[in-house]
Amino acid sequence: MAFLSSFKSTVFLWFLIVSSCGNTEKQPKNNTISQNNPIETPQNKPIIVGANSTQDYIGMLKGKKVGVVANLTSVIFNENGHTHLVDSLLALDIDIKKVFAPEHGFRGQADAGEKVKDGLDTKTGLPLISLYGKNRKPSKALLEDLDIVVFDIQDVGVRFYTFIATLQLVMEACAENDIPIVVLDRPNPNAHYVDGPTMEKEHTGFLGMTTIPLVYGMTIGEYAIMINEEGWLTDKVKADLTVVPLKNYTHDSEYNLPIRPSPNLPNNTSINLYPSLGLLEGTNINAGRGTEFQFQRYGASFLDSTQYHFKYRPKPNFGSKSPKENNKVCYGADLSEIPSMKEVSLRWIIDAYTNTTDKSKFFNTSGFTKHAGTAKLQQQIEAGLSEEEIKATWQEDLKEFKAIRKKHLLYQ
Structure with a gap:
């Protein structure tokens, strides 16, 4: 049967x-x-x-x-x-x-x-x-x-x-x-x-x-x-x-993909990084919306400018009429040349949180929980756990x- x-x-x-x-x-x-x-x-x-x-x-x-x-x-x-x-x-x-x-x-x-x-x-x-x-x-x-x-x-x-x-x-x-x-x-x-x-x-x-x-x-x-x-x-x-x-x-x-599947996934790199940088959608960090490099960069005006060499300014464009940090200088990282990923990476969200000048501005708690699927991830990042320590807590569920x-x- x-x-x-x-x-x-x-x-x-x-x-x-x-x-x-x-x-x-x-x-x-x-x-x-x-x-x-x-x-x-x-x-x-x-x-x-x-x-x-x-x-x-x-x-x-x-x-x-x-x-x-x-x-x-x-x-x-x-x-x-x-x-x-x-x-x-x-x-x-x-x-x-x-x-x-x-x-x-x-x-x-x-x-x-x-x-x-x-x-x-x-x-x-x-x-x-x-x-x-x-x-x-x-x-x-x-x-x-x-x-x-x-x-x-x-x-x-x-x-x-x-x-x-x-x-x-x-x-x-x-x-x-x-x-x-x-x-x-x-x-x-x-x-x-x-x-x-x-x-x-x-x-x-x-x-x-x-x-x-x-x-x-x-x-x-x-x-x-x-x-x-x-x-x-x-x-x-x-x-x-x-x-x-x-x-x-x-x-x-x-x-x-011969056709972009949605306005803010323009190429293979953005699609490949989307699982990792998409978590930033539940924060106040800009993940490239309002640029031509959506989900290939991240930054914010309230990240520590002394820690980053890369900066950009998001502006309204196709697929993003009101991007986060609209028309502000954002300090962050360019990931457009990164090799193809075979895992979800937390290093960029942890990096951004670590270098936030005002941590009260970082998380949109409700939105982040909806994206992460759990309240634990925010708690783990705020508690200073490493990427390896956090990912170890996923393994039993992944096995099932x-x-x-x-x-x-x-x-x-």
Whole structure:
């Protein structure tokens, strides 16, 4: 029975589906991959994202009323660059009824934390329903005219990056209303390690809805399977979930995101440093917002100028209308040339705290706890613990999570 239960996470395999393209009947819930047999990865072949395997999921959408959860990263790559998933599906006569927009909006123009408004997409005329305003979970009324929902958003593998919270709430709403959901998988550029403090139940929220580490080392498709199978949806409801997997991918695959996943993650370096410098979002330190080097530098006017050779001045720009320390000279560090990270580093936040001229200005306690997932990390930094001492306290939780994670991996 234990073996059979591992087949309940529905994963949509291309070699099982090609023969059924065009079939509009409801797909069975238990169309799965054995988790003991991860997808084999041919060497030296380009990674193919789930959205590009159109033949593998188009049959599920034909003749159905479809909702799409998408943003600017939801594209199909082709010889001309890329085509947005919504445009591609419309060209294939898929009946898209509405688009649900996460943080930053459908076209990706909103600031971090800025509410996204309902409206109409100017290109397609489709209704846009915000999932980052007064509603973060689709209501029964918003789903009642849909037969199926497609979710396709590029993640970066960090717990407080809000797209996985949106995924979880959409899955939950679909489960509660008996609507199948299809997740088109995409690579996670931070999938090569697991690290950081684990979210504590008392601090869960939109910056972390489940008790996972800061960096969880899974693609968004694998993560969807895990929350479904581990009973992490409210009242342990289970979604009728289908994951269209990646091809030619492993967790160690290098993948350069061709489209910035959000306004303040402009390149590989910022994405790689985001787990570490993202913790500064819960402080009053500027982490590069208001410059062209977001999450590649940090500084503040109240850091000790005698300890730093680097300084910069944040100003409003694309993706940051009101950056911290706006138009002030910030003393800090430039990390834009640092080698690729394979861990969450605390050395920069500890350095900044140590060299703060007024420590009462440093932490935004509520915001920091939400980002860290625990009140302990602030206490440990204030108490002067070293990075090694703090990271030692994470290890038992990380070990437990890795055992859970292993059950739901689709890739080597």
